[in-house]
Amino acid sequence: MTGNRPAKAAPVSKKTNAKFAALAKNTELLTHLQTPANESKFYDHSAPSTVARRARVRANYEKFCEIVFGETKVEDMYHVDTIVDHTCRFIEGWASMSEGKLEEKIKAGTLHQQKESLAWWIEEFIPTFKTIATYWHTRVSRHIHLVAVQQQLSTARRAKNNLGEVELELFFDRIMQESSGVAVWKQHYLAWVIAFITGARPGSFTVTQGYQRGAVVGGAVSAEARLPTRQESHTLRLKDLEFSRHKDGIACTLTFRFSKGHQDPYRQIYIQSERKMFFPPKKQRLHLDLSLLLFAEAYARGYFIDSLDELLHGTNRYFKTVSEIGEQAVLVAADTEGNHRFAYKFLVHNG
Numbered sequence: 017m018t019g020n021r022p023a024k025a026a027p028v029s030k031k032t033n034a035k036f037a038a039l040a041k042n043t044e045l046l047t048h049l050q051t052p053a054n055e056s057k058f059y060d061h062s063a064p065s066t067v068a069r070r071a072r073v074r075a076n077y078e079k080f081c082e083i084v085f086g087e088t089k090v091e092d093m094y095h096v097d098t099i100v101d102h103t104c105r106f107i108e109g110w111a112s113m114s115e116g117k118l119e120e121k122i123k124a125g126t127l128h129q130q131k132e133s134l135a136w137w138i139e140e141f142i143p144t145f146k147t148i149a150t151y152w153h154t155r156v157s158r159h160i161h162l163v164a165v166q167q168q169l170s171t172a173r174r175a176k177n178n179l180g181e182v183e184l185e186l187f188f189d190r191i192m193q194e195s196s197g198v199a200v201w202k203q204h205y206l207a208w209v210i211a212f213i214t215g216a217r218p219g220s221f222t223v224t225q226g227y228q229r230g231a232v233v234g235g236a237v238s239a240e241a242r243l244p245t246r247q248e249s250h251t252l253r254l255k256d257l258e259f260s261r262h263k264d265g266i267a268c269t270l271t272f273r274f275s276k277g278h279q280d281p282y283r284q285i286y287i288q289s290e291r292k293m294f295f296p297p298k299k300q301r302l303h304l305d306l307s308l309l310l311f312a313e314a315y316a317r318g319y320f321i322d323s324l325d326e327l328l329h330g331t332n333r334y335f336k337t338v339s340e341i342g343e344q345a346v347l348v349a350a351d352t353e354g355n356h357r358f359a360y361k362f363l364v365h366n367g
Contacts, residue, residue: 057140064232073133080106094141100152103134104159111163123171124164131156179212181304188303203347206309210252213306214293220272221252222347227274250274254319255342257310259335265297266327268307310346317341 028036039046060067081093081102093102107127114122135153139145145152163169187208191201210221219227226232227250251274258269272291298305314320320327321336 060136065226069129070133070136073130074137076110076130077103077106077134077137080109084109090141094138096142096144096148099138099142099145100148100155103131103138103152103156106134107131107156107160108163111167111169121167121170124160124169127160127163127169128157131160179208181212181301184208184212185303202313206313207347209304209306209309213295213304214270214272216272219250220274223249223251223345227251249345252346253342254314254317254337254344254346255339257314257346259307259311259314261330261333261335262297264299266307266311267294267296268310269294270306270310313346317344 060070062070078090078093081087084105085092085102087093107130110130111122111127114126131153138152139149184205187205191198191205194201207218207222210216211218218224227246229246229249231246232244252270252272256271256273258271260267260269270293272293295305295307295310297307302308315324315327319337319341321338322330327335
């Protein structure tokens with residue numbers, strides 16, 4: 017290297033030269049590579065719910081700018097000189113117009129969600145936004161706090177009910193008194209015990225909103241592309257239960273195949289793992305014996321090949337099962353006649 021001029025770039029290898037020669041002959045790809053890479057400008061690889069929320073906030077913000085400021089052009093709505101004041105007034109106006117789910121007024125946390133969603137668009141529409149990003153975040157957060165105090169926004173939280181042994185015993189005693197809908201109540205009780213014993217989130221063993229088969233998969237998607245869908249519902253299946261015979265009774269190894277986390281394999285925090293839990297047989301408080309409850313459910317569904325007498329008094333360590341039935345969900349909705357027909361859905365109410 018002489019002076020301030022860098023050394024000449026090293027020549028590429030023969031193998032790389034051959035690849036570039038092939039590229040030059042691919043006219044379609046070459047034409048595509050010569051165009052600006054605008055398709056990734058608004059490429060959002062977040063979860064579907066996050067993408068949808070950002071789209072709603074953008075639409076609300078631009079409508080606010082049109083009504084309040086008389087602006088119709090995107091470059092005016094997202095201008096570096098006015099974006100701080102525009103955002104503060106939008107947040108304030110939204111707080112005045114909106115109603116809360118728990119109380120009459122919305123929570124301050126909802127306004128912070130609006131702020132973060134809008135920030136995603138601002139960063140794309142204002143190339144120089146990074147020069148004022150810290151100031152923007154500070155001012156808008158400060159304004160949200162001011163609005164919360166002035167408008168006395170809600171601080172309510174949903175009531176938290178801790179499920180414990182006493183509650184489960186009361187539930188069990190009540191179910192034992194029922195004469196109708198028993199099959200459905202058994203499903204409810206089994207779901208409660210699984211949640212209590214394992215501490216697993218409902219989405220790990222039931223079908224919850226967004227995790228059913230056919231639901232849009234989050235991660236590595238964009239508005240312009242056809243969104244991929246979930247090929248398999250996230251729920252506990254009979255094949256995830258492995259029963260084994262022991263001296264004191266029947267034990268169960270339960271495998272949770274779905275864990276909460278980002279499922280985009282191209283993200284650093286990608287999570288794809290399974291957890292196994294072993295439940296030995298219990299000698300007391302059988303209404304909390306998860307291995308026994310799961311065994312009874314599997315038997316009622318015809319999962320085992322051998323008879324009940326062979327299952328209880330045989331000598332084989334592991335049990336023969338029907339592979340086709342193993343694909344069924346453990347928790348399913350039952351009709352009035354006790355027939356299990358549909359995957360059990362755990363209703364989740366988002367705050």
